[in-house]
Each structure stands twice: as C-alpha cells, then as structure tokens.
Amino acid sequence: MKSTGLVYHDSYLRHYTGRGHPERAERLLAIMKKLDAEGITRSVELLSPLKASREQIGYVHQGAYISKVEVMSARGGGMLDADTPICPDSFEIALLAAGGVLKAVDTIMEEPTMKHIFALIRPPGHHATPSRGMGFCIFNNIAIAAEHLKREYGIKRILIADWDVHHGNGTQEAFLNDPSVLYFSLHQYPYYPGTGWLTEVGKGAGEGYTINVPLPAGTDDAGYLYALNNLLVPVAREFKPEFVLLSAGFDPHIDDPLASMKVTSHGFGLFTDVIKEIAAENSNGRFVMALEGGYNLSAIAESASAVFHSLLSETEAEHREAPTPAEVVKSRVEEVREVVSRYWSMI
Template sequence: MQRTVPLVTHPACARHDPGFDHAEVPSRLLALERAVRADPELWAALSEVEGVPACEADLLRVHTPGYVARVRAAAEQAAREGGRVSLEADTVVGAASFEAALAAAGCAVGAAERALDGAAAFALSRPPGHHAMPDRAMGFCLFNNVAVAVRRLQAEGRVREVLVVDWDAHHGNGTQEIFYKDPSVYLISVHLGRDYPGTGNPAQRGAGPGRGLTRNVPLPHGTGAAEYRRRYCRALDAALATFSPELVVVSAGFDLLSGDPEGGFLLEPRDLHALTTDLLERLPARTRGVAAVLEGGYALERIGAGLVEVLRALAGLPSALNPPLLGDVAPSRPS
C-alpha cells in the first residue's frame, strides 16, 4: 500500500557549520535532498513539512540545565569571536549551531507527531543526536533529538511505550544512557563492535525497571548484508515478542553503507529498503506509526541513495535498485 511520507526539515539545520575539515558538514543535507528530488516517483509520495524548533523546556526533559546553557554559551562565543568552539574532541559549535540544534530536535518531534497520526515520517535534520548524553556533547551530537521527541510526546500524554531502533554504524550510547532505567522505552542498537564510542556490548541490557529493555547487537567490521539482516531481524523479533510499542522511532544513520569513511559494514543502499520493510512488516497492530530521524552518514556520494531506499520503503514503493542483493531474502521468523 502506497503512503504519503512527511519529510520534516528546517532551513536552520544547514547553518550548523563545524568547519570544512569536519565529517559532519552542511553538504550532507544538500546531497540527501538532491537524491530525493531526483526520484520523481518518490518525490510525488513525499509531503514537505517545516519543523518547529524545540524550546528549552523540551531540551530540559533530557539534558541538564548546565549543559543546555553551555551549548548556548559556546554558540554565543563563536558568534562574538567569528570562529568555532570545541565542546569535546569531535564536537564543534559555530555561531548558528544552537539554533540548528533546536531545529533538529524540533524536526524529530515533528516527525514523531506525524507518526502518531498514522504516518511513516522522516526528519531530515542535523546535527545528529544519538551520542549526546544528558550532560555533555559527544560524537558530533549536541542534543539527543530522538530522546527529546520521545520525552515531549510522553510528557503530553500522547504516547507511552516507544521502541527505538538505532541502525547507525556506531552505538547510540547517549540514547542508551537516557533510557537505560526506563520501562517505557525499548532500545535496539545494531552497531560496529570494538569501535567508537566503546559501549554497546550485549551485557548492557538496561537496569532497574528498564532491565531487559536494551538490546545491543555489536557486529564485526566487514559484516555484510545477509548476516547483518539476520541479526537485525532476530533482535526485532525478540523485542516485539514481549514489548508492544505505540510508536517506533528509528535512529537512521547512513554510515552503515559500505565505503563510509566512519563506517565498517558492507551494506548497499538497497539493503536499507529491506531493513525498513522488515521493521514495517513486524509492527503490531497497536503501533500507530514510525518516525525515522537522520543520524550519521558521511560518504556524500552514497548517502543519498540510502535515504531514497528508506523513503521508498516508508512510502510503500519498491526499491529503485536492481538486481537483488544477497541480503534481499528475508530471514525466517520464529514460529
């Protein structure tokens, strides 16, 4: 069944500029937008939506007041000095970065809101968020966009149980930290083992009321489509056997594609159509919708094709790429 997919964006997201020598550059958005517009069938299935920037109250449901103030102050310093300010080794703030981060979090909220209305939505936004901790920046991330969206909708009483699926090549350590003791959020993270940020081993399964609601799937460098998809589907099946989410949010990193300078997996763009379809086909009747939020992905010549495949799957359109790849045969589901 074909669906209209809200594509939630904001112009401020392109104004976060950590410098020409940084991996997380504004041209990522341009490459993604060009690829989507170049597919007429897909473009006709999309509905462009301008996100509403998050407010400070949204951030404070996830981040400490001191940290929010620190990011704001760093952007103000960058504006005064006409340069950039490093929050940590990999995360750099420019004059427009605080504004961009608010917009990115707001795009995630907007996508999640539309998912609750029954849509499959995508937040095309930056900076990314899944490494951002409650009290510090990390791994190119300022605020945890997915967590801000989940906490906003929970605070408004619009949703309770949420499944977060993180397929970025790197472990979503910030998201894990935020939801680790929370019985209302189940996190699946499929990522490179023995890689940045050094967390995400299978023994990390949640704590207290959230015990058993974190499922980490570390995979070795060089993992290809068939094995990745087998482990991914196994994790989905295990989670959905005991947890029935009202909403699913995907941390959609495109650095899992082969050739990404920050990655190490051997997946191709078409495999992302399969991963998205695998998720959609498994959702229980209680699930109202799916919101995907942009995370990593740094090979500018590759990420656009990956996004097109995810959006085509969300829209109910077939893959635009042929022939089928090794990972295209769906792993069998347990009886």
Template structure:
C-alpha cells in the first residue's frame, strides 16, 4: 500500500495521559517497517476552502484562533495546542490525497491509506468532539465531488465508535452513502438502525449497532448481508474506509472482540464490494488506542493488499447479530434472509 504520512501530525500534542497520541503514528511506522512493499507519500495540507466545504466558516475560524492562542481543552476529551491547526490541515490533506490517488488509478498494492491525526469522524459541521477537529473522510469525499472526479462516494466506518460527524454532514445528501458498524451504546451514543437519512436522502445512511462482545463473524456477516448489498445498489465511484482499529479485542477502550485477522477479513469484504461496483478505494485512519493492536491491524490490511489471504471466521454470528441484520435488511429494503 501507499501510506500518506506527515511529520506535522506528530506535533498535535494531547498530553501525557490522552489516548490519541503521536505514539500511535510512531507505532504504525514501526510495525510497517517489518513489512514488504510499504511506500510513504507526502501530501499538501488542505487549505481552508477545502475544509469549509464541509465545515462552518465560523467554526473553522474559531478553531484557528483557539490554536493561535495556545490551545487547551476544547472539551474534556478534545485537546489542542498551537501546532494542532497545522496538524489538522495536514491530516485532512492526507485524506484528500488518498481519495484523489484512488480515483487516479492507485489500486491493488498501491491502494492509498492516509495515516493522519487528529482523526476526524466525530467532527460535525460546526464543532469539534471526540478527539476530532476536521472530518477528514468528509473533507476528502467533498473535495473529489467538487473537483468533478466523483459523482457518488461511499464511506464505510469500521471504527468501534459511531462516526456521528460523518453521518450528520451527509445526512441529507443523496450523493454520499455512509455506513457504520460500531458498538451499540458506546460514545457518542448515535448510530441507530432507524437513522437512514432525510430530505430525499433516505437510505443513504446505514447503521449496524452491534452489541458489546461482537467478534469477527458478527462483523463479516453484518457487512456481507447489509452494507455490501446497499453499497452495490448505491454504486459509488469511490469507496472510503474510515479505518479505526479500536474494535480489536485487546484495545483498551472498547468491549468488542475483533481479532487482528478480523481486519484482514473486513479488508477482503471491502475489496469484493469495490470489485463488484468498480469503485476506487482509499483508507483514512480514525481511532485505535492499543499501540500494538493498532500497528498490527494496519499491517494486516497492508498484507492483505500484498496478496495474503484472510482466514475464515472460527465461529458463527450470534443470534442477536442475525436478528439485527434482519431488522436492517427490512429497514433498507434489502429483502428477508
């Protein structure tokens, strides 16, 4: 894979006890150093007009001034320093690079993955939250639409937390499809089955709120039976994965049971959908707070694109997952199982 990377993202200093730390990127680099075929690419930071295409102008100006004044706690979880402004623009720019590169033909072993921080999927149009300031995946999707490079974009969020910001930004848009598999009831408490879009965009949001303890088989089954057919019906030009690795069974802040191998399984699921729809594919980093599990997760995604075949789940989905999938299929008109 090609990994978009910027040293500027290391300068976003959240303090010694914050889980979203620059050590995350350092751990990823160490893990990838042992792998074959890794390429690092730099990218221009996003400019303000690119960011304000999805974020409110006044909010972006407020965040810029907040950083110029030295930063601090935007909210109890979301921390900035003076350098966070440049880091946020760099992170958004890496995501735009990934989307543009995918649409220009980068695929297979050259599939782009933006390794930016701060992450983005909780950032709403007019506010920061959940460690996020600019919604990187949303900025990337809007940038390629505005450039005329894509008419329709799908975003699949496998972070353990629901990407409320991405959902909100595109909730009334019929040209962007947002799908999320996340832990039900976890921060920020959004992402229910009946949240499907509004104002002519009904059906372009699909949420799979799995119960705590869900594992590989639940994730794969949920994707194949709900998200895959819905994305194929939507027929996007570009498929962006908001790739958080905090659903890992050993991540310190979630209760899910996805294994490292599970991320290889999900990667093959994504590859199959993109092959069926002829969609370009790009990855954007979101969460993941166990340094070992984060680096292992990204490494296994890379190895899958390098030709390694994923194993099959070693168990069946739970009855609860099958019932949830049946509800989602009915809600989205995908037929009964």
C-alpha cells in the first residue's frame, strides 16, 4: 500500500443543496478533475468509504438530532437551519461523509505503511454540534473520527487542527471538556459563526485544550505560517499527539467568494508541510485531513493539488523563512500566546 491516500465516493455528489448554494457537488468534481489531470489520483491509494453506523454518529451527536435528520430526509428534505438544506439522500450521504473520515483513520491504524490520507467528502462537518446541524454541516465528520480513535484504538491524545476560515464551533463544543483532544483553530474573526475568541480555552478538565486564533480579515500566507509556527508547533511538541486530524477548508483562499482572507493555493501546501512535520515528530506520521469549506472552484482545486504535492513529497519541507507577517497578525498571535502560556510551558 502507498503512503498517501485519498478517500472519495461519487455518492458525495448526490447531496443536493439547491440552485445557487455555494456548498455544491461541483466542488468535489473540480478537485477530482484537477487531481486526475495532474496524475495525483494515480500516485495515491484510492480508498472507498463505507457509511458510518448510527452508533458511530452517536459518539458525538444526540439520538434525537440523528433521528431528526433521518426523518427529514425520508420525508423529502427540508432545512436544518437557514443555510443548511437537506435532500432525500442527505441522511445516507452524511453517513458516508462521516464514514469517509473513519475509513481514513482505520486505514492508517491498520496499514503501517500508510501515513497521510485526505478525505474528500461532503457535506462538511465542523459546524455541526452534538445537538444540531448548521452552516452547511450535518454530522461532525472529524469529531466522530476522533471519538472513534479513542474508543476503537485507545488513542489517548489527538490533535484536531482546523484552518477553515470559519471557527469550528461544533468541534469545539464536542471536546470542550475533554483533555484527550486538543482543538486548535485558525479563523477569520469577527465572522460566522461568531464563536472562537481567544478566551474560549475549554472547560473543566478540558481547560487549555481548546486554542482559538482569531485572525483579522486580510491575513495572508505569512500570517498563517507565523501563527502555525509560533503557536501550534510548540504546543504540539508538548502535547505529543498520537494522531493528527485536520479540518481542511479552502475558504481562507484569496479568491473565495464568502470570506476575506488572502491565502494562496501554494500557501495551503506550506501549511500542510508544517502539520505533516508535527505528525512526523509526534504521531509516527499519522495524519488525516477532512475537507470542510472552500467555494471558488478553481481555488479549491489548485489548493487541494498543493496539499497533495506536500503529502507526496518525500523530501524535507522547504525551509520556512516565512516573510514577516503584518503587525496586526503578529500582535494577535502575541495575545493568544499570553492566554495559551497559562497552560503550556513550551510556548
């Protein structure tokens, strides 16, 4: 088996969100077309997902909410919130999306040569809370995979990094009290969904295990790299995750129609280098990415390609003498560092 994999299924295209909705099937088609054209689909292991079971969805979501989605789908569809339509197939496809990340983590746990897998799934998941779907998300794919790693394999420390431009409120809520899952989010702030300020650090036993880096609109590659290198890298060194998960949204891209960040496609490859290195240092390379947002078709195709180039590269990442970030980003990172240093000594 190769060391880099990709999870995909044509059924992901059947989650229909209605005309003009930004979270649409064409997103995955654009990414797959680009990966095919570049020969990437031939260089990686292609993996096909199975549907997550109701029990596995229940690791994170309340039974009443799971039933609500099932019934709404069976009755022909409806709206989970103002942004989150579901169609007759959506329940089954949301099970297959969660199952896509489960397939990725199972493959890595069972195949010692496999290190990195990108699950190209939809609907996305990081806004889905235990009790409700929102922001285009039905079930929290990455949170379910983290719980699966804990329950099925006894993994004790999991890092979930999240560079989607929106704060992953659902993932944060799922692990707010849980010190076995370190949630680290970079996001535009203030912005949808409104959560993710730097004082949100987790609760009870989980205090210190939620790290929010609210970045100003206009943050570019240099700003993201600065935050990753100065916050995530030192904390990860101390936390020593046994498995690294990443919510990979491509909506911080400069061409994204919804958000206002200035990340380039190349930048996502550099961010992947950083997180791949964290995995190499701490988790024997074990690293799974799950697609979240990103709404400009050519931007997400190019960004996904840059990510795979990083994952497939055997050589050490190019050194990251990143250009100096904007002062507003630097001072925000300092504010976060002040909060985080109460819990982590290496920072």
